[in-house]
Amino acid sequence: xxxxxxxxxxxxxxxxxxxxxxxxxxxxxxxxxxxxxxxxxxxxxxxxxxxxxxxxxxxxxxxxxxxxxxxxxxxxxxxxxxxxxxxxxxxxxxxxxxxxxxxxxxxxxxxxxxxxxxxxxxxxxxxxxxxxxxxxxxxxxxxxxxxxxxxxxxxxxxxxxxxxxxxxxxxxxxxxxxxxxxxxxxxxxxxxxxxxxxxxxxxxxxxxxxxxxxxxxxxxxxxxxxxxxxxxxxxxxxxxxxxxxxxxxxxxxxxxxxxxxxxxxxxxxxxxxxxxxxxxxxxxxxxxxxxxxxxxxxxxxxxxxxxxxxxxxxxxxxxxxxxxxxxxxxxxxxxxxxxxxxxxxxxxxxxxxxxxxxxxxxxxxxxxxxxxxxxxxxxxxxxxxxxxxxxxxxxxxxxxxxxxxxxxxxxxxxxxxxxxxxxxxxxxxx
Amino acid sequence: xxxxxxxxxxxxxxxxxxxxxxxxxxxxxxxxxxxxxxxxxxxxxxxxxxxxxxxxxxxxxxxxxxxxxxxxxxxxxxxxxxxxxxxxxxxxxxxxxxxxxxxxxxxxxxxxxxxxxxxxxxxxxxxxxxxxxxxxxxxxxxxxxxxxxxxxxxxxxxxxxxxxxxxxxxxxxxxxxxxxxxxxxxxxxxxxxxxxxxxxxxxxxxxxxxxxxxxxxxxxxxxxxxxxxxxxxxxxxxxxxxxxxxxxxxxxxxxxxxxxxxxxxxxxxxxxxxxxxxxxxxxxxxx
Numbered sequence: 001x002x003x004x005x006x007x008x009x010x011x012x013x014x015x016x017x018x019x020x021x022x023x024x025x026x027x028x029x030x031x032x033x034x035x036x037x038x039x040x041x042x043x044x045x046x047x048x049x050x051x052x053x054x055x056x057x058x059x060x061x062x063x064x065x066x067x068x069x070x071x072x073x074x075x076x077x078x079x080x081x082x083x084x085x086x087x088x089x090x091x092x093x094x095x096x097x098x099x100x101x102x103x104x105x106x107x108x109x110x111x112x113x114x115x116x117x118x119x120x121x122x123x124x125x126x127x128x129x130x131x132x133x134x135x136x137x138x139x140x141x142x143x144x145x146x147x148x149x150x151x152x153x154x155x156x157x158x159x160x161x162x163x164x165x166x167x168x169x170x171x172x173x174x175x176x177x178x179x180x181x182x183x184x185x186x187x188x189x190x191x192x193x194x195x196x197x198x199x200x201x202x203x204x205x206x207x208x209x210x211x212x213x214x215x216x217x218x219x220x221x222x223x224x225x226x227x228x229x230x231x232x233x234x235x236x237x238x239x240x241x242x243x244x245x246x247x248x249x250x251x252x253x254x255x256x257x258x259x260x261x262x263x264x265x266x267x268x269x270x271x272x273x274x275x276x277x278x279x280x281x282x283x284x285x286x287x288x289x290x291x292x293x294x295x296x297x298x299x300x301x302x303x304x305x306x307x308x309x310x311x312x313x314x315x316x317x318x319x320x321x322x323x324x325x326x327x328x329x330x331x332x333x334x335x336x337x338x339x340x341x342x343x344x345x346x347x348x349x350x351x352x353x354x355x356x357x358x359x360x361x362x363x364x365x366x367x368x369x370x371x372x373x374x375x376x377x378x379x380x381x382x383x384x385x386x387x388x389x390x391x392x393x394x395x396x397x398x399x400x401x402x403x404x405x406x407x408x409x410x411x412x413x414x415x416x417x418x419x420x421x422x423x424x425x426x427x428x429x430x
Numbered sequence: 431x432x433x434x435x436x437x438x439x440x441x442x443x444x445x446x447x448x449x450x451x452x453x454x455x456x457x458x459x460x461x462x463x464x465x466x467x468x469x470x471x472x473x474x475x476x477x478x479x480x481x482x483x484x485x486x487x488x489x490x491x492x493x494x495x496x497x498x499x500x501x502x503x504x505x506x507x508x509x510x511x512x513x514x515x516x517x518x519x520x521x522x523x524x525x526x527x528x529x530x531x532x533x534x535x536x537x538x539x540x541x542x543x544x545x546x547x548x549x550x551x552x553x554x555x556x557x558x559x560x561x562x563x564x565x566x567x568x569x570x571x572x573x574x575x576x577x578x579x580x581x582x583x584x585x586x587x588x589x590x591x592x593x594x595x596x597x598x599x600x601x602x603x604x605x606x607x608x609x610x611x612x613x614x615x616x617x618x619x620x621x622x623x624x625x626x627x628x629x630x631x632x633x634x635x636x637x638x639x640x641x642x643x644x645x646x647x648x649x650x651x652x653x654x655x656x657x658x659x660x661x662x663x664x665x666x667x668x669x670x671x672x673x674x675x676x677x678x679x680x681x682x683x684x685x686x687x688x689x690x691x692x693x694x695x696x697x698x699x700x701x702x703x704x705x706x707x708x709x710x711x712x713x714x715x716x717x
Contacts, residue, residue, distance in 0.1 A: 047544040047545035047546050048545040048546065048547065048644065049547045049642070049644070051544075051545075051546045051547075083545045084545065191690065219685075219688070219689050220688040220689040220690050221689060221690050222685070222689035222690070222692060223689075223692065223693060225547075225641070225642070225647075226641075226689075226692065227443065227446070227640060227641045228439065228443050228681065228682060228685070228692070230435070230436065230439035230440075230443075230682055230685070231436065231682060231685030231686045231689055231692065232685075232689065234432055234435055234436060234439075234686065235686075238432055250547075251547045251549070251641070251642035254549060254642065255640070255641050255642070257557075258556045258557050258568070258570075259568065261556075261557035261559065261568075262557060262558070262559040262566070262567065262568025262569070262570070262571070263435075263439070263559065263566050263567070263568065264559060264561075264566040284549065284551065286553070286554070286556070286557075288557055
């Protein structure tokens with residue numbers, strides 16, 4: 001290999017240019033896209049502290065490949081595990097691009113996974129669709145200088161769909177307003193992509209809470225996987241915080257909540273992002289998880305259908321429970337939607353081997369998916385993010401102990417997406 | 431009352447660090463062996479307890495009772511067949527071997543248990559708490575601290591009151607002469623490591639019920655264990671307990687100022703002690 005000056009990238013460029021030539025020479029371009037085998041790369045945290053996010057991946061990918069086969073589409077999916085480690089995520093993204101030579105990279109779950117993968121793809125001119133991370137940590141976190149909004153630049157190859165901090169703030173405060181409290185909030189923001197964005201004094205919780213008349217106690221950023229939360233618990237007790245919020249990884253929530261109980265912190269409301277998304281975390285708290293609240297991005301009651309299989313949200317969730325014997329989780333919908341968009345994009349792409357043409361097809365997407373309508377370029381976002389970010393609806397929910405054991409996630413707040421039916425009213429913690 | 435509570439929680443946290451460190455302290459005191467795989471052995475024991483709990487559906491405390499003799503056996507074999515071969519005038523071989531062992535254990539655990547974070551569930555005991563005056567303390571942290579004291583007392587009794595302890599001390603002082611007196615140092619060393627592994631099992635029980643662990647969580651625990659041993663003075667078990675408490679209090683005090691300072695404050699306290707008392711607070715005579 002040593003002496004060869006003809007690199008893989010040159011090869012890709014020449015072949016891509018060749019296929020672009022074919023496409024423009026009057027031959028039926030879509031037919032090419034239909035008959036060529038499409039190779040997708042998929043990165044998600046399947047092991048490590050974020051493993052709960054990746055729980056549905058095997059189910060979604062197997063189902064997708066079956067569906068593709070039935071539809072006569074030739075697809076191959078290379079699945080990579082980020083092991084919940086940002087460095088590992090960047091490494092497997094490189095592998096997908098260089099070794100597996102995929103046509104499109106899909107990535108999901110938390111900025112610690114989406115950002116390194118999106119950044120790698122952007123640098124390698126590989127189209128990439130990302131999801132399951134609020135858009136601010138995704139967009140701002142990848143900028144050369146996150147502190148200077150004037151320097152922020154849109155991306156050419158990386159696209160993202162999910163909700164943003166403005167949505168979660170609206171949902172959380174919507175839930176809190178349903179419960180009588182002293183409006184004193186304690187914030188648990190760790191030192192990671194999400195925590196820094198949530199606690200940010202410009203784009204995060206502090207300015208909005210102040211405007212709405214809440215006072216926030218933020219003891220400061222802490223390391224993920226901390227053994228001891230007494231400092232935070234003390235600060236919240238001192239400030240008499242009746243509302244606890246934050247964005248914590250699942251293992252830390254268990255440590256925090258147990259210590260809070262041990263040390264006599266008794267809030268009326270606890271709305272925690274990220275950790276409380278999953279039934280496993282809530283179940284690991286025993287009965288202490290009753291009425292904890294969280295953001296809800298997807299439930300089996302969301303009124304959407306898959307563009308691939310035509311299944312409703314309920315049908316997909318039921319299929320998951322039947323196949324795995326596990327309760328449904330929110331990432332199912334988004335992982336499914338990633339593949340819906342991938343198929344739609346590859347259908348429209350003029351040349352599947354050419355990054356720029358696939359990226360253009362992503363930008364032109366207008367698709368009704370299992371997580372709602374997806375299209376980039378919405379004017380509901382600030383101008384700098386309009387090109388690369390598409391928003392999905394967000395509601396709020398509470399975990400309720402079922403009589404036979406286990407927990408149900410009940411939607412209690414839908415101010416931002418009234419088409420999602422409510423399942424009950426917000427209740428205070430006992 | 432905030433500061434009082436912070437210091438109190440720090441002392442309880444120190445109990446956990448002292449448990450991490452007691453095994454290390456014991457092994458170093460007797461055979462001058464620095465075991466870099468100590469943290470990974472704690473995580474390994476935690477996985478063993480977790481396996482027993484989920485396979486037999488038993489209380490984690492009973493599982494630890496079953497795991498302790500198993501770990502004793504592992505420690506004995508490890509010392510007798512591997513680590514004894516590395517002991518000698520040169521301090522480098524044991525360091526290198528235990529460093530390698532640490533990598534082997536981590537990857538072995540990763541291969542068999544995946545990178546998932548695990549936790550040992552202690553049921554209702556987890557969130558149970560006791561009110562002590564104005565303070566409220568979790569039952570589990572109190573048990574952890576009590577166990578740390580118990581371990582130190584028991585090990586001291588063993589070392590200073592029994593024939594085995596006499597053999598420990600004799601080999602520690604002079605291996606050659608102890609050998610002439612009919613003590614087989616290799617067996618004594620193996621027993622000591624086995625005992626250290628029993629302490630490791632107790633540490634693993636409390637680590638696993640307090641926080642989550644994964645195959646790569648070991649080295650982080652090793653640092654705290656090391657710092658506790660060094661702060662307390664090499665070879666002194668009570669010193670190790672004191673070291674753990676100093677580390678725990680430094681961390682909670684640091685966190686009370688700002689959570690960003692939590693980990694750093696512990697390391698700073700360690701460096702300060704090294705600066706003022708390079709041999710630790712309670713060093714054992716002259717080594």
